[in-house]
Amino acid sequence: MSTKPNSPPAESWALDGREVDLLHYIYNRPDIKEIRGNPKKVLSAIDTYNIEFSFLMNIGATKGEFITNIIAERKPSVMIELGGYIGYSAILFGDAIRKNGGKQYLSIEKNPEMAAIADRLVELAGLRDYVRIIVGSSSEVLRELITETKEIEAVELIFIDHWQELYRPDLWLLEELDGLKPDKSVLLADNVIVPGTPDYLEWIQATTPEAKREILSRSNFGSLKPNPDLVYDSHVQEFDTHIGHVGLP
Template identity: 50%
Template sequence: MPNFDQSKAYAAQEEVFFDDGREVELLHFVYGKPDINQIRGNPSKVLQAIDDFGRTKKYLMNVGEDKGKIVSDLIAEVKPQTMVELGGYIGYSCILFGDAVRKAGGKRYYSLERNPEFGAVISSLVDLAGLGDVVKVAIGSSDASIKRLHDAGELKHIDLMFLDHYKPAYKPDLKLCEELKLVTPGSVLAADNVITPGNPPYLEYVRASVEQKRKWLEQPNGEGTNPDVRVGQKHINQYAKRGEPTALNASPGNPNLVYDSKLNHSFEPTGDPDAIEVSRCTGEESG
């Protein structure tokens, strides 16, 4: 059993987003384990070591078993050659899903993380897990990393994308991927935290009809007009403490893409109810 109050730890997460050194402390904990030689090259043992830290030391905002299974099952079904995650934190999801992608015959898993310190932790743990042949960590804002990888010819298509980063960036980053033709018919999206803390703009977009999205593009700001369809200001303020950008990319996206989008109810590791929105791009209507 944990030796700390999980609910209080989760509440603290909403205030500090863990920029308190626990991520580097995790590295010392993992690499200091007496069975480190057995952990090397074994993704499941690396994940177990991270879980040990979270149970006995300090809470980490990882994807958790419930959500992890939803996405892992999706990987086994889709068998993506290329998967992208937006928001890597300390690499738990990256190791879990990167290993699943490799087992499914995939070639590349991109983990995009804005925080350079977190990115360094991800890279170290990925190397420890022996996943360096599949996983590539890109440090920088999500939209800049997407553009950079695309312009370099490294990222040509996204078969499966896991969104778990700055919530107001979900929709703009998806639209950027649409514009660059990285997301096309056949692409699948899995968006975390659409209930807790919630992401109304993203859900509105992936559930909208082509006709509705075309109408939005005709408006001055290219968006819907419902003021209630927005990410909570409290969440935006929390991320602002970490220096997240207030201006997001303004890609028009591709309103002609058709999505079949469904909510998959799940739970946070703390037991709080949440859900992952799985959106399958099923086609493209002519303009």
């Protein structure tokens, strides 16, 4: 999934006060009582702000429906998100997790201000029992969830939507931690074409362990321990001018 070609840089779309303004807009709406406890209406209010006031870097309806359909098909007990922003995807997918018998949606967001906004909107949507916003870097939190608290034995479904330069390192970390299981784990990654994550795509689309070892021979992976024997069944899904990637090890 990707942003539109020739779009301005992400920095011009966020973290300039619009996210706090969104909270004021929603809580000052005359229909706030009807919005409270209703995930669909919270998302609709965010969409209205996005259209009428300031653009927000949310997943959007088309790509959102694609992922909620995967949730309905796979029915994961727990889903993880890397990069939560204001909580739009956490509300949309967390509600889908709830409707399909799942237990929890874990949204990892490094920026504490964005995490606080997401937390308030999740609370407003009435999803506190299903959605947990975790403040911290993706690599630190993934290590904690898998190796320290052992909340996650194997990743069932993960949505990667943070900084593009972290996509491959975090994927390699999941491989190192043995968090990805063949026929059990599904990866969903946004923005892989535009702005683009060529190193992530090269790794996940390599079709043999030999091809992956060749990639490692010319890559700097530091202390990470990627698993070249883990080959993914991957494809790119197009949505008009938007493109999405799905990976299944």
